[in-house]
Amino acid sequence: PGQPMNLRAEAKSETSIGLSWSPPRQESIVRYELLFREGDHGREVGRTFDPATSYVVEDLKPNTEYAFRLAARSPQGLGAFTSVVRQRTLQSRQCAGAGGMRVAPDGAAQTQGQAFPGGCRRPGLGAR
Numbered sequence: 001p002g003q004p005m006n007l008r009a010e011a012k013s014e015t016s017i018g019l020s021w022s023p024p025r026q027e028s029i030v031r032y033e034l035l036f037r038e039g040d041h042g043r044e045v046g047r048t049f050d051p052a053t054s055y056v057v058e059d060l061k062p063n064t065e066y067a068f069r070l071a072a073r074s075p076q077g078l079g080a081f082t083s084v085v086r087q088r089t090l091q092s093r094q095c096a097g098a099g100g101m102r103v104a105p106d107g108a109a110q111t112q113g114q115a116f117p118g119g120c121r122r123p124g125l126g127a128r
Contacts, residue, residue, distance in 0.1 A: 001026040001079040009087035014062035020054040031073040062092035
């Protein structure tokens with residue numbers, strides 16, 4: 001079969017990303033095969049599911065970029081995978097208050113929240 005068209009990714013939550021696409025022009029799709037990985041070097045994970053035009057990938061890490069590619073399977077076999085689409089999950093609510101400044105009673109600025117929970121990016125250090 002042909003490739004799925006217009007693959008798009010959208011962060012749905014801190015642990016999920018929704019994918020949507022248009023089906024290939026060939027109608028006899030029996031399954032879709034999704035491959036994704038964390039960043040550029042994570043282990044590639046596969047998911048297979050029934051014909052649809054959207055899918056939500058869950059149980060992901062907060063504030064982490066993932067790379068996705070999708071292929072359709074027909075009775076004749078597996079078609080070509082799409083180009084890679086990248087999307088970052090939303091930042092954890094825990095991260096929202098991490099870091100920052102406050103003013104002490106004597107007027108001196110003090111940093112607070114130096115602990116950055118797992119999945120949180122320290123501002124200015126590798127944040128994209």
